[in-house]
Amino acid sequence: MNGNETNGDGREPHGTGRAIVVHPVLRTAVDGARSPESCLDEAVGLAAAIELEVVHAECVRVNRPQPSTLLGSGTVEHLAQLVEESEATLLVVDHALSPVQQRNLEKGVKAKVIDRTGLILEIFGARARTREGQLQVELAALTYQRSRLVRSWTHLERQRGGFGFLGGPGESQLELDRRLIGDRIIKIKKELEEVRRTRGLHRKARAKVPYPVVALVGYTNAGKSTLFNRLSNASVFAKDLLFATLDPTMRQVTLPSGRKVILSDTVGFISDLPHHLVEAFRATLEEVDGADIILHVRDISHEDTDAQRDDVNDVLRDIGIDPEVDDRVVEVLNKIDRLDEEARDAVIAQTRRDPRKVAVSAATGAGIDDLDALLDGRMNAGRQVVDLAIDLGNGAALAWLYDRGEVLDRRDDEHQAHLHVALDPADIARFEKRFLQA
Known part of the structure; x- marks a missing residue:
């Protein structure tokens, strides 16, 4: 955010503290598709998405994960020294932590500790604007918190507009027991069921119109919102920022042939997306499952583009869509403007051999005519x-x-x-x- 932006309610955003980010490199890790440095960069980007001031970031080797802290004792001592020297108030561990590991690390480094799941949930809380989005985030947060029952994260300020895990400076600390959390979860699920029914009615209404639905999916920061704006002449918030948008947005778009479609922008996916978070957003993801065409937007310029594609495909499979066999899925290879001439020519040649791929630059407009033609061809195929x-x-x-x-x-x-x-x-x-x- 720049100095002129607010939280949407007229108040200036507030920073959330000094943070150290570490990415544990486990010897037993089976995912070799990403380099540790790339994973660390993504974790730093996640921290920056909620305005944490990252004062130090590093990859740490974990030869033998410790049940009590995940990290070795020497690493914990090293991090404690860094916390003291940098006056950091938060340690972000880019890995899932058990409640015991989280508490023991907090004692060891003498600072608040959050893991990857907690960080993603906090970002989602900061981005949710609609009632549905807020309910979905709260459901995921309570499900995550139920096994922990720790007090609210005091380093996160409610004034900033984020979810803040139910508390912040100046507010009473909410000591929620399992029964209270369980009751709230039941209530939220009932409210989200109403949302699901309403969405079903909207889909039925669209089927009567009928306008086909084109859904945009993709890894976070792949350029979905920029492409959405390019195709629909809309002004949805789009920024080079992880999870810049969260709530789904829909617009009516007229294709060059005159055919009208509904374009739907959805939340970005990410690696190691917690399963209960996918469950919480199932009502939103149902819009993807009901789409006539699914545009999988990829940042083809990213060094981990293939791994990101696999992560998105895994989430699609979770909601019953197999990208390998589902003919509705089209890969939009975005950001070709960031490639050198040789690489760009290779990508364009690849799309010419595969009718389920198209190369574009949402930022410059290159290839958008090809995408429009593809959509028109798909929509008019059975006419x-x-x-x-x-x-x-x-x-x-x-x-x-x-x-x-x-x-x-x-x-x-x-x-x-x-x-x-x-x-x-x-x-x-x-x-x-x-x-x-x-």
Whole structure:
């Protein structure tokens, strides 16, 4: 954020403290797709997303994970010294910690400790704007907190607008027991069930219109919101920042052929996304499952682009979409403007061999015409061309055809308009029932 931005409620944002970020490199780690340095950079980016001042970051080797602290005793002593010297108030461990490990590390380094899951939840809390998003974050946070029952994180200021795990400076500390947390979780789930039903009604309403849905998915910071703005001429918040947007956004978009679609931007995915967080956002992710086309936006310039693709595909599989066999999924290879000429030519050549891939730069607009053509081709693939003669006085029927179909040719005589129209088979049936039978 720059100095002129606020939290959306008119108040200036507040920093959340000095932090040390560490990425444990476990000898037993099986995921060799990412370098430790890349993982550390992402963790620093996550911390920066909630305005933590990262005063030190490093990868630490863990030959034998300790049940009590995860990290070795020598590493804990080293981190305690760094905390004291840098006057840091927070240690971010880019790994899952058990409640016991978290508490023991706090005692060892004499600072607040949060793990990767807690950091992601805090970011989500800071980004949620709609009632649904806030409920989903609270559900995930309470599920995470239920096994810990530690007091609120006092280094996170409620004034900043983040979730803050139910507390902050100047507020009473909420000592929630399992029963109270359980009761709140039940209540939130009921409210989210209402959201799910409402979404179902909206989908049914769209099916009657009907406008096909194009959903954008992708790794966080892959450029989904920038692409959304480019395609829809909208002004959704887009910034080079992890989880810049959280709540799903929808806009009506008219393709070059005149076909109207609903474009849906969703929350970004990330590696090691906690399972209960995926569960909490299932109501939102159902929008993806119900989409007619799923655009998987990838940052093709990122060194870990293949690993990021695999992470997104794993989440898609969690909600019942197999990208390998589901023909709805199209890979949008974004940020080609960041590649050198040779690499860019190679990516473009790759997309020409694969009809399920397209290369674009959402920032510069390069390749957007190809993406529009792909969407048009997909949307019009099952259309039939019919010849219709409509009375010139039947303005409703003519308007309906122009709105739902693609008028390829029109000739008017004294009494009728003779149209050559491309329509979906379902729309042909609707037109006959609504106008011809009448």
